[in-house]
Amino acid sequence: MKILDDKKINEKVFAGRLSCQLPVYIVPKPHYKSMYAVLAIKYGSVNRNYFLNESYHEMPSGIAHFLEHKMFDMPDGTNTLNEFSLHGADCNAFTSKDLTAYYFDATENFSENLEILIKMVMTPFYTEESVNKERGIISQEIKMVEDNPSFIAYQNILTMLFGDCPVSEPIAGTQESINLITPELLYRCHENFYRPRNMALAIVGDLEPEKTFNLADLYLKKYYDDSASPTPVPDALVCNRAARTRKTTEYASVSAPQLLFAISFTPQLVGKNYLKQKLTAEFTLQILFGPSSDFYAKNYCDNNIRSDFGIEVEYISNISFIILGGETKNPNILADFIIETLDSAKEQINSEKLERTKRAFIGSYIRSWEDFEEIALSFIEGEFYQYNPLDIYTISQSIEVADCLNFIYNDMSKNRAISILLPQKE
Amino acid sequence: MKINRISLSPSLNLTHIQTGKFKSSLVSISFLSHLSSQHASEHALLPSVLLRGTIEHPNLQSMSQKMDELYGSIFSPQVYKVGEIQLCGLYLNFPDEAMLPAGSNILENILQFTCEILQRPYTENYLLREDFVVSESKKLTDKIKSIYNNKRAYAQYRCIQEMCEGEDFAIPAIGTISGAESLDNVSLTEEYNSLMQKAPVEIFYCGSKNVQEFKNLIDKLKIIPERKQTFTLKGTEIKFSPKTHTAQYYEEKSNIEQTNLVMGYRLGYYMKSPNLAAIQLFNILFGGAPSSKLFTRIREAESLCYFIDSSVNTSKGIMIVSAGIDLSNVHKVIDEVDKQLDTIRKGNISDSEFNTAKKTLVNDIGIINDSSASLSHFYTSNAVRDLFFTTSDYANKVYAVKKDEIIAVAESIRLDQIFVLKSGM
Numbered sequence: 001m002k003i004l005d006d007k008k009i010n011e012k013v014f015a016g017r018l019s020c021q022l023p024v025y026i027v028p029k030p031h032y033k034s035m036y037a038v039l040a041i042k043y044g045s046v047n048r049n050y051f052l053n054e055s056y057h058e059m060p061s062g063i064a065h066f067l068e069h070k071m072f073d074m075p076d077g078t079n080t081l082n083e084f085s086l087h088g089a090d091c092n093a094f095t096s097k098d099l100t101a102y103y104f105d106a107t108e109n110f111s112e113n114l115e116i117l118i119k120m121v122m123t124p125f126y127t128e129e130s131v132n133k134e135r136g137i138i139s140q141e142i143k144m145v146e147d148n149p150s151f152i153a154y155q156n157i158l159t160m161l162f163g164d165c166p167v168s169e170p171i172a173g174t175q176e177s178i179n180l181i182t183p184e185l186l187y188r189c190h191e192n193f194y195r196p197r198n199m200a201l202a203i204v205g206d207l208e209p210e211k212t213f214n215l216a217d218l219y220l221k222k223y224y225d226d227s228a229s230p231t232p233v234p235d236a237l238v239c240n241r242a243a244r245t246r247k248t249t250e251y252a253s254v255s256a257p258q259l260l261f262a263i264s265f266t267p268q269l270v271g272k273n274y275l276k277q278k279l280t281a282e283f284t285l286q287i288l289f290g291p292s293s294d295f296y297a298k299n300y301c302d303n304n305i306r307s308d309f310g311i312e313v314e315y316i317s318n319i320s321f322i323i324l325g326g327e328t329k330n331p332n333i334l335a336d337f338i339i340e341t342l343d344s345a346k347e348q349i350n351s352e353k354l355e356r357t358k359r360a361f362i363g364s365y366i367r368s369w370e371d372f373e374e375i376a377l378s379f380i381e382g383e384f385y386q387y388n389p390l391d392i393y394t395i396s397q398s399i400e401v402a403d404c405l406n407f408i409y410n411d412m413s414k415n416r417a418i419s420i421l422l423p424q425k426e
Numbered sequence: 427m428k429i430n431r432i433s434l435s436p437s438l439n440l441t442h443i444q445t446g447k448f449k450s451s452l453v454s455i456s457f458l459s460h461l462s463s464q465h466a467s468e469h470a471l472l473p474s475v476l477l478r479g480t481i482e483h484p485n486l487q488s489m490s491q492k493m494d495e496l497y498g499s500i501f502s503p504q505v506y507k508v509g510e511i512q513l514c515g516l517y518l519n520f521p522d523e524a525m526l527p528a529g530s531n532i533l534e535n536i537l538q539f540t541c542e543i544l545q546r547p548y549t550e551n552y553l554l555r556e557d558f559v560v561s562e563s564k565k566l567t568d569k570i571k572s573i574y575n576n577k578r579a580y581a582q583y584r585c586i587q588e589m590c591e592g593e594d595f596a597i598p599a600i601g602t603i604s605g606a607e608s609l610d611n612v613s614l615t616e617e618y619n620s621l622m623q624k625a626p627v628e629i630f631y632c633g634s635k636n637v638q639e640f641k642n643l644i645d646k647l648k649i650i651p652e653r654k655q656t657f658t659l660k661g662t663e664i665k666f667s668p669k670t671h672t673a674q675y676y677e678e679k680s681n682i683e684q685t686n687l688v689m690g691y692r693l694g695y696y697m698k699s700p701n702l703a704a705i706q707l708f709n710i711l712f713g714g715a716p717s718s719k720l721f722t723r724i725r726e727a728e729s730l731c732y733f734i735d736s737s738v739n740t741s742k743g744i745m746i747v748s749a750g751i752d753l754s755n756v757h758k759v760i761d762e763v764d765k766q767l768d769t770i771r772k773g774n775i776s777d778s779e780f781n782t783a784k785k786t787l788v789n790d791i792g793i794i795n796d797s798s799a800s801l802s803h804f805y806t807s808n809a810v811r812d813l814f815f816t817t818s819d820y821a822n823k824v825y826a827v828k829k830d831e832i833i834a835v836a837e838s839i840r841l842d843q844i845f846v847l848k849s850g851m
Contacts, residue, residue, distance in 0.1 A: 009449060010449075010524075010525075031447055031795075032796050033789070033792045033793050033795065033796055034793060034796050085716055088789070107789045107793060108789070290490075291486070291487075292487060292491045293487075294487070296486075296490075297486060300486060301486075306565075307565075356491060356494045356495060357494065359494060359495060359497055359498065360493070360494035360495075360497065360498035361498060362498060362521060363450075363497040363520065363521050364498050366449045366497075366521045366525050367450050367521075370448060370449055
């Protein structure tokens with residue numbers, strides 16, 4: 001293992017690769033009782049279609065999420081959630097657009113819980129009966145999610161920005177698509193994607209790094225991933241949309257109108273360039289729309305925005321976009337203000353504001369190093385997007401006004417989406 | 427961790443934890459008052475209004491810019507209750523000095539800004555600004571209304587309202603809608619002056635500075651003005667038995683699918699001389715953990731509910747059992763809960779159950795040390811009740827609890843109120 005360290009914040013990270021080829025990151029946290037481990041697969045809802053051995057394979061939408069649900073069943077009929085409980089651990093999982101993650105946190109029995117986690121994720125077991133039962137449960141989940149106004153607005157944004165493309169599909173799929181999922185397809189996806197070279201393990205807690213590394217190596221020994229064996233290549237996301245502003249307005253079960261405003265941009269795909277662009281985008285948006293901005297001051301006092309007004313920069317595989325919004329008295333006026341602010345970015349962004357934003361970032365960066373889940377997931381993302389999270393501090397402080405303006409005027413596209421939700425009439 | 431509790435002046439107390447464990451430091455400042463329907467809303471609103479602007483930073487934008495300059499520090503309003511004592515004040519989180527370049531002087535700068543917020547609010551004609559008060563009271567009203575959206579929390583709140591009718595405990599920590607709507611900047615300014623001049627204050631610090639350095643800064647900056655006389659807190663009234671011999675029953679309809687059953691109990695005469703560790707351990711055994719009687723017997727074995735748990739409030743001397751069930755099972759579940767309480771009264775606690783419960787509770791107590799926010803809540807809630815012990819002291823107290831103490835707790839408990847929130851609107 002090699003040691004990555006950040007003397008500024010007094011953290012050491014042990015990074016290595018197990019003999020089965022799985023990348024591992026261990027962050028020792030002396031004197032803490034909690035221990036956290038996450039095993040993630042670089043396989044999310046957008047990766048459903050892929051090339052393998054020169055043929056193209058199309059899988060039903062929602063398969064990565066379905067697979068995640070089924071991982072908790074073991075061949076001996078037990079459910080691993082009980083196993084974790086018995087060993088004093090809290091376990092959960094999630095599927096996102098670009099990855100699936102299984103994690104636990106515990107204050108005891110770390111090695112036993114790690115073994116359960118690894119065995120669970122590496123052991124596929126699907127039957128007709130269990131798949132049919134899960135279909136019923138997921139069908140309920142889809143219904144619940146489809147009722148959620150936030151989901152409706154976000155879906156509208158994706159469809160407007162990216163059209164008919166896997167990124168626009170709901171993670172859980174649709175009622176129709178989940179009917180096409182069979183045990184055979186699940187086995188195939190597990191075999192193709194749940195393999196050490198396509199995964200990463202991150203562990204945080206009061207643990208001895210060498211010992212923990214060797215333990216993980218032992219539990220994963222039999223899953224050696226030969227680089228010579230054929231590897232599936234997920235289809236790149238192709239979203240051919242004529243660049244223009246699109247808008248939808250609909251009624252939903254909300255107590256006040258809501259606005260979401262998004263713009264796609266050309267992503268830096270991996271590495272330090274990715275990190276720099278992401279931080280530049282975040283700082284630029286904070287300067288233009290954050291709580292210290294003129295935009296925020298004007299609109300907060302006019303009650304055009306509330307304290308739930310959010311700003312996100314999202315990267316999914318080879319596409320990316322910024323998204324802002326929240327509750328508002330008048331969504332159309334707010335959308336106009338956003339456009340006006342973007343159009344006057346050159347006047348809004350100066351070095352005084354940028355320096356203040358970079359300084360404010362230091363506090364949130366330091367806070368992030370106290371949240372075990374955040375630490376672990378940042379190393380997972382770093383592995384999948386090929387960067388070292390410990391570079392974040394230096395890169396953040398190196399950003400200049402020219403970088404912010406470059407993001408606005410060169411990276412950001414003319415492809416814009418506006419989603420408005422209005423309260424249902426009584 | 428070096429933990430100290432000292433009195434900076436009469437009614438101004440400090441709990442100070444010196445540790446290098448965390449990267450961010452935490453300061454919490456709480457003004458204490460008796461929870462009253464007259465002033466609860468004003469006290470709940472005050473911190474948010476103070477954070478809207480000071481004389482030097484008269485609006486949200488300049489306040490936010492100042493916090494950016496202080497390395498992205500967080501200044502939040504903090505309002506909660508411990509029994510019938512209301513705490514209102516500020517919660518501050520900022521990078522620890524050890525993490526920043528030398529000479530940043532962050533703690534002193536943070537405390538200076540805090541002094542500004544507390545003592546030099548942006549006023550008009552010596553009153554807190556009407557536009558700030560109107561804007562923040564609207565937000566507070568929205569927040570109070572939103573409890574209705576979480577059906578489980580709402581059902582628990584209603585059960586306590588019914589059970590503790592006429593008692594101050596029934597007043598929510600963040601006040602009521604009528605309270606928020608009837609206050610104005612004049613009454614709020616009065617309460618501001620009253621709290622600043624007469625309320626006891628609890629300060630909590632967790633970070634790398636030692637206690638003398640911290641004390642010197644508080645003294646030098648005069649964060650809390652010198653007070654001549656502070657009011658004495660009444661303390662929480664504990665009722666040792668329910669009003670009536672049989673439990674009261676109340677049903678309410680709501681727009682929901684799943685029925686929420688809440689059972690409210692008085693911990694009873696055991697509260698005359700309570701061992702707090704024994705009460706908490708009883709709770710873990712009864713319904714406060716996945717290994718508990720309620721969880722294993724009623725949920726797992728009988729499948730009678732989607733969720734079920736119990737929680738105790740040792741300040742007020744009550745216990746709440748909360749369950750999500752099918753409407754047809756209301757009386758069955760009530761009987762089962764009663765049956766499980768009875769098994770503990772009869773001493774049916776296996777050694778394995780007892781040891782697992784102790785291990786679970788000691789683990790939960792240990793985790794408090796993993797977060798400065800948890801430490802702040804633990805020590806401040808105890809301080810407000812004139813209690814002081816470390817988390818390790820408390821863990822030892824838990825280990826020392828005997829089975830017959832658990833039985834004594836169970837024997838003292840009496841069902842007071844049943845509340846059912848069911849579909850039908």
